[in-house]
Amino acid sequence: xxxxxxxxxxxxxxxxxxxxxxxxxxxxxxxxxxxxxxxxxxxxxxxxxxxxxxxxxxxxxxxxxxxxxxxxxxxxxxxxxxxxxxxxxxxxxxxxxxxxxxxxxxxxxxxxxxxxxxxxxxxxxxxxxxxxxxxxxxxxxxxxxxxxxxxxxxxxxxxxxxxxxxxxxxxxxxxxxxxxxxxxxxxxxxxxxxxxxxxxxxxxxxxxxxxxxxxxxxxxxxxxxxxxxxxxxxxxxxxxxxxxxxxxxxxxxxxxxxxxxxxxxxxxxxxxxxxxxxxxxxxxxxxxxxxxxxxxxxxxxxxxxxxxxxxxxxxxxxxxxxxxxxxxxxxxxxxxxxxxxxxxxxxxxxxxxxxxxxxxxxxxxxxxxxxxxxxxxxxxxxxxxxxxxxxxxxxxxxxxxxxxxxxxxxxxxxxxxxxxxxxxxxxxxxxxxxxxxxxxxxxxxxxxxxxxxxxxxxxxxxxxxxxxxxxxxxxxxxxxxxxxxxxxxxxxxxxxxxxxxxxxxxxxxxxxxxxxxxxxxxxxxxxxxxxxxxxxxxxxxxxxxxxxxxxxxxxxxxxxxxxxxxxxxxxxxxxxxxxxxxxxxxxxxxxxxxxxxxxxxxxxxxxxxxxxxxxxxxxxxxxxxxxxxxxxxxxxxxxxxxxxxxxxxxxxxxxxxxxxxxxxxxxxxxxxxxxxxxxxxxxxxxxxxxxxxxxxxxxxxxxxxxxxxxxxxxxxxxxxxxxxxxxxxxxxxxxxxxxxxxxxxxxxx
Amino acid sequence: xxxxxxxxxxxxxxxxxxxxxxxxxxxxxxxxxxxxxxxxxxxxxxxxxxxxxxxxxxxxxxxxxxxxxxxxxxxxxxxxxxxxxxxxxxxxxxxxxxxxxxxxxxxxx
Ligand SMILES: [Zn+2]
Ligand SMILES: [Zn+2]
Ligand SMILES: [Zn+2]
Numbered sequence: 064x065x066x067x068x069x070x071x072x073x074x075x076x077x078x079x080x081x082x083x084x085x086x087x088x089x090x091x092x093x094x095x096x097x098x099x100x101x102x103x104x105x106x107x108x109x110x111x112x113x114x115x116x117x118x119x120x121x122x123x124x125x126x127x128x129x130x131x132x133x134x135x136x137x138x139x140x141x142x143x144x145x146x147x148x149x150x151x152x153x154x155x156x157x158x159x160x161x162x163x164x165x166x167x168x169x170x171x172x173x174x175x176x177x178x179x180x181x182x183x184x185x186x187x188x189x190x191x192x193x194x195x196x197x198x199x200x201x202x203x204x205x206x207x208x209x210x211x212x213x214x215x216x217x218x219x220x221x222x223x224x225x226x227x228x229x230x231x232x233x234x235x236x237x238x239x240x241x242x243x244x245x246x247x248x249x250x251x252x253x254x255x256x257x258x259x260x261x262x263x264x265x266x267x268x269x270x271x272x273x274x275x276x277x278x279x280x281x282x283x284x285x286x287x288x289x290x291x292x293x294x295x296x297x298x299x300x301x302x303x304x305x306x307x308x309x310x311x312x313x314x315x316x317x318x319x320x321x322x323x324x325x326x327x328x329x330x331x332x333x334x335x336x337x338x339x340x341x342x343x344x345x346x347x348x349x350x351x352x353x354x355x356x357x358x359x360x361x362x363x364x365x366x367x368x369x370x371x372x373x374x375x376x377x378x379x380x381x382x383x384x385x386x387x388x389x390x391x392x393x394x395x396x397x398x399x400x401x402x403x404x405x406x407x408x409x410x411x412x413x414x415x416x417x418x419x420x421x422x423x424x425x426x427x428x429x430x431x432x433x434x435x436x437x438x439x440x441x442x443x444x445x446x447x448x449x450x451x452x453x454x455x456x457x458x459x460x461x462x463x464x465x466x467x468x469x470x471x472x473x474x475x476x477x478x479x480x481x482x483x484x485x486x487x488x489x490x491x492x493x494x495x496x497x498x499x500x501x502x503x504x505x506x507x508x509x510x511x512x513x514x515x516x517x518x519x520x521x522x523x524x525x526x527x528x529x530x531x532x533x534x535x536x537x538x539x540x541x542x543x544x545x546x547x548x549x550x551x552x553x554x555x556x557x558x559x560x561x562x563x564x565x566x567x568x569x570x571x572x573x574x575x576x577x578x579x580x581x582x583x584x585x586x587x588x589x590x591x592x593x594x595x596x597x598x599x600x601x602x603x604x605x606x607x608x609x610x611x612x613x614x615x616x617x618x619x620x621x622x623x624x625x626x627x628x629x630x631x632x633x634x635x636x637x638x639x640x641x642x643x644x645x646x647x648x649x650x651x652x653x654x655x656x657x658x659x660x661x662x663x664x665x666x667x668x669x670x671x672x673x674x675x676x677x678x679x680x681x682x683x684x685x686x687x688x689x690x691x692x693x694x695x696x697x698x699x700x701x702x703x704x705x706x707x708x709x710x711x712x713x714x715x716x717x718x719x720x721x722x723x724x725x726x727x728x729x730x731x732x733x734x735x736x737x738x739x740x741x742x743x744x745x746x747x748x749x750x751x752x753x754x755x756x757x758x759x760x761x762x763x764x765x766x767x768x769x770x771x772x773x774x775x776x777x778x779x780x781x782x783x784x785x786x787x788x789x790x791x792x793x794x795x796x797x798x799x800x801x802x803x804x805x806x807x808x809x810x811x812x
Numbered sequence: 813x814x815x816x817x818x819x820x821x822x823x824x825x826x827x828x829x830x831x832x833x834x835x836x837x838x839x840x841x842x843x844x845x846x847x848x849x850x851x852x853x854x855x856x857x858x859x860x861x862x863x864x865x866x867x868x869x870x871x872x873x874x875x876x877x878x879x880x881x882x883x884x885x886x887x888x889x890x891x892x893x894x895x896x897x898x899x900x901x902x903x904x905x906x907x908x909x910x911x912x913x914x915x916x917x918x919x920x921x
Contacts (some may be wrong), residue, residue: 515841539868575837583845584861604840611844617883617920619847626841632834641836652833709832747858747868755869795857797865 113152116143117159120206124160127202128167130195137206145209153214160207161226168196168227169234175241186248189241190266193231193273200227232277245270246284250291253326257295268330280332288331289338292323296346304351309359310371316347316378349382356392364396367424372432386438393433394442397425401450405458414458415465418492419485422447448495452779456738459502462492467509470528472520482524490531499536499777500748504741506532507544508587514551515579515626536777539751546585554579561610578607580620588740594624594646595671597653625676633691635713642691643721647672647680652691655709662706679725681707689715689722745778749788752776757798757810765789765806846883846920848891854908855896864893883920888912894919 109115123140126133133140147156171192180188204211204223211223221229236242249270256262274280296319303312323343327336348355355375363371379385404410404417425443433439451458466489469482477485496502513519529548533541558577596604608620627646631653632639644652650670654661661669667677678701685694685707693708694701752775756768763771772785789808792798801807846860856865863881884894890909892900897914905914 515839574835577837577839579839579841581841581843582861583843584859586843589843600835600838603838607840608842615844615921617847617885617918618844620842620844623841623843628839629835630837632836634832642833646838646840649833649835649838653835656831656833711832747862747865750858750865751868754865758866758869791857795855 112150113147113155116147117156119143120156121159121163123206124163124203127199140206141209144207148209148213153210156207156210157214157220160203160210160223161230164200164203164227165230165234167199168230171196172234172238172241175235175244176238182244182248182251185244186252186266186270189245190269190273192235194269196227196231200224203227228276232279236273236277236279242279242283245274246287249284250288253288254291254295256326257322264329271330271332275332285332285335285338288335289342292339292342293346296343297350300347300350304354304358309355310363310368312355312359313371313374313378317374319343319347320378344381348378348385352379352382352385352388355379356388360389360392361396361399364393364425364428365400367428369428369431372428376433386436389433390436390438390442393439394446397443397446398450401447402453405450405454408457411457411461414461415489415492418451418458419488422488422491444495447492448497451492451495452497456498456501458492459496459498460505462489462496463502463505463509465489466506466528467513470520470524471513472518479521479524482521483527486524486528486531490535493532494535497779498741499540500741500744501738501778503540503544504587504737504744507547508737510544510547511586514547516628539748540777543585546582550581550585551579557611557614560614561607564610565606574603576603576607578611579626580611581623587737589623589625591621591623592625592673592676593671594650595669596624596650636711637714640713640715640717641719642689643719645680645724647676648684648722648724651677651680651684655692655707660706660708663701663703666707681705683722683725687722687725689713689720691722741778745780746788748778749776749780749785750792753785753788753792754797757808760810762801762807762809764804765808768808846891848883848885849889850891853893853896854890855892855900858893860891860893864895867893867895885917885919886912887915887917889917 119135120140120143123133123135125131144156147153174188174192175185200223207223215222236245249267252262252267256264271280271284274284303315307315320340320343323339324336327333327339331339360375363375376386376389379389401418401421404414404421410417429435429439429443466486469477469485493499493502510525513525519525525548529541529544532544554577557580561578604622611620612618624646629644629646629649631642631644631649633642633652642648642652647670650672651666654666654669658665663677663681666672666681667674670677672680681692681694681701682699684690685692686699686701691710691713693710695706695708696702698705749772752772753768756771756775757763760771768789769782769785772780789798793800793808796811798808798810801809848860851859851861853860853864858865858868860883862868867881882894883891884897885891886897886907888907888910890907892908900908901914906912907914
């Protein structure tokens with residue numbers, strides 16, 4: 064409470080609310096010099112001077128009090144005061160003035176205690192009385208200015224202004240009844256305003272100033288006001304939390320806070336602000352934080368209501384623990400919502416896109432609504448990492464497949480910059496994945512397809528993705544993927560060298576042959592199949608194999624017919640076409656150069672292609688979009704007794720026609736095989752990491768080694784498994800237990 | 813079709829224009845690996861197609877580790893990582909599998 068200055072002085076007054084216009088007209092020219100005259104040479108005074116002069120001054124004061132015209136000039140009155148003071152009558156003058164004011168003030172009380180006035184009228188009356196008092200005191204003071212500046216100053220007694228205040232307080236406001244009426248009236252007005260009514264703010268302001276000037280603002284008003292505020296908003300909070308939707312409630316609270324701030328600005332003492340706002344915040348917010356979050360946050364986030372979320376953040380940041388609770392509710396929402404995206408196998412198709420969108424949305428919420436508060440950024444990451452790993456392996460697999468769909472040729476939906484940005488976003492998801500090696504295994508499968516079939520949309524994008532992965536997980540992680548690119552480059556060199564040597568071979572130059580030589584271990588493992596090729600193709604293979612093994616001793620080559628593909632020239636009645644087909648499709652079609660019609664069994668014997676694979680191949684040629692073979696009887700599926708014929712009447716707009724091989728659905732066994740390999744690879748990676756760490760550190764305790772391993776490994780692993788690998792490495796003499804400290808290992812060089 | 817003569821015939825016919833299908837372009841795929849009896853190096857117990865354990869531990873940036881970490885065959889026809897074997901022979905100049913005296917028959921390339 065700052066209102067402890069009882070000597071609110073004259074020059075302050077106009078700020079307190081009384082119009083200055085009146086004052087100016089009545090004020091003496093203020094340039095009067097303060098001259099203390101020599102008291103020894105006091106001039107003789109006429110007898111009865113004191114009575115005469117006082118009578119004059121009294122007349123003037125009474126005229127002011129009764130708002131009547133003054134008989135004497137201000138200068139004359141002023142001089143009279145100066146004279147009296149200089150003739151040792153100052154004390155007397157002060158007392159006389161005091162009792163004159165006292166009489167007047169005390170007379171004013173009657174109207175406030177007597178009748179039971181209407182509250183509002185009462186306040187109006189009180190304000191008028193107060194305003195009048197102040198104006199009178201200003202005028203009186205200007206007459207008695209000399210007294211103020213000499214006698215009062217020297218004797219440290221209340222100035223004329225303060226004396227007036229003291230008397231006003233003593234006779235009017237310190238009357239319990241009057242004071243209670245004033246305060247209750249004020250509270251009633253404020254309550255009315257809070258209910259939405261228009262009230263006379265200048266009346267409120269003036270009367271509150273009066274309380275401050277009389278030093279009773281704090282004791283008589285402020286405490287009751289805060290109590291009333293607390294009561295009102297406690298009830299309002301309870302009620303509106305039930306009645307309103309959270310966003311509406313928040314808007315209401317925001318409005319209340321703005322109103323209360325305005326109240327301070329317009330008529331409350333500024334010292335009340337802290338307590339007032341704090342009380343509102345406590346009753347409307349702090350008391351309801353958990354309910355607000357429980358009832359409203361999920362909805363706001365689901366409906367992506369940024370403005371409301373921003374308001375929620377701003378409001379909750381005003382109360383203790385508000386941000387902490389908001390953040391943990393935010394975290395819980397992400398985990399709950401994220402889990403529904405990730406956990407349901409039926410939604411696998413859209414999982415990654417949904418994750419990307421969800422991440423985008425939540426990022427925007429943190430940036431735009433939560434002011435990028437670090438607590439929220441971290442919490443967002445933690446929540447994503449948590450829920451994305453609720454389902455083992457699948458998100459990793461789907462992220463890999465998603466990337467494939469974006470890197471594959473034909474994906475023209477994005478410019479290079481857009482693709483780059485998308486890849487960056489996917490990397491953010493990838494970062495959350497615990498089983499990074501599961502991702503690698505599936506990524507590799509798709510990459511292999513893109514490289515072998517020449518389906519990659521852009522080498523730059525491939526390289527860019529690879530370098531992102533390398534940056535994220537280190538060179539060890541990407542070395543095999545890089546090896547695949549390297550294989551493709553080396554294959555080009557080899558086939559060039561091969562062609563250079565065999566240019567003279569006529570048979571070879573007929574067919575444009577390329578060979579992709581894959582390093583086993585870099586690439587996914589493929590099921591091996593033996594098929595029967597036409598002899599000239601077998602010869603071609605053999606010539607190449609010999610050439611290759613000559614260059615690379617100690618190696619062996621295994622052909623992968625499942626991965627081969629060809630371009631066939633075809634002659635239809637409508638004209639020549641080129642067919643882009645798989646090796647299996649080629650083998651089947653080439654048979655029809657010699658026979659017009661073949662049964663399923665004939666084809667099986669001739670090609671030696673595995674039954675299921677063969678049926679799918681025939682289906683693609685005879686039941687698909689481009690039917691270059693005719694099947695009898697007709698039908699979608701290939702049956703045992705079916706016969707096939709060359710479709711000479713085949714027509715197609717295009718010259719070059721790609722006939723897609725029907726892909727076998729990835730079986731659970733294949734899926735398992737991929738996971739099994741991942742698991743096998745993990746053993747090697749753990750071993751390598753242990754050796755790497757031990758080589759660098761030379762000796763380490765068990766616990767330190769384990770914790771370093773957890774930093775390096777890109778997949779989840781149990782401590783027991785790590786222990787097994789350590790034992791195995793001790794067996795193989797890569798490291799040993801310390802002879803004195805059995806919990807410590809030493810590296811064996 | 814399994815008939816030799818028919819294959820020969822077809823081979824010749826491949827150049828004749830009146831055939832319905834002619835092979836124009838062929839992208840074949842093959843997988844290479846070391847020509848070894850046992851896939852795993854008995855010294856480091858890593859597959860010989862992968863770099864040996866020490867090379868794996870070291871090669872953070874050397875992503876083409878294989879060129880340095882090749883396979884070596886002894887006269888006994890047993891094979892190991894060259895790295896592993898060269899450390900092994902420093903202590904014991906015998907094949908860890910058959911205990912014959914170690915001498916290099918050939919190296920992978
Ligand atoms: Zn080895
Ligand atoms: Zn090595
Ligand atoms: Zn041996």
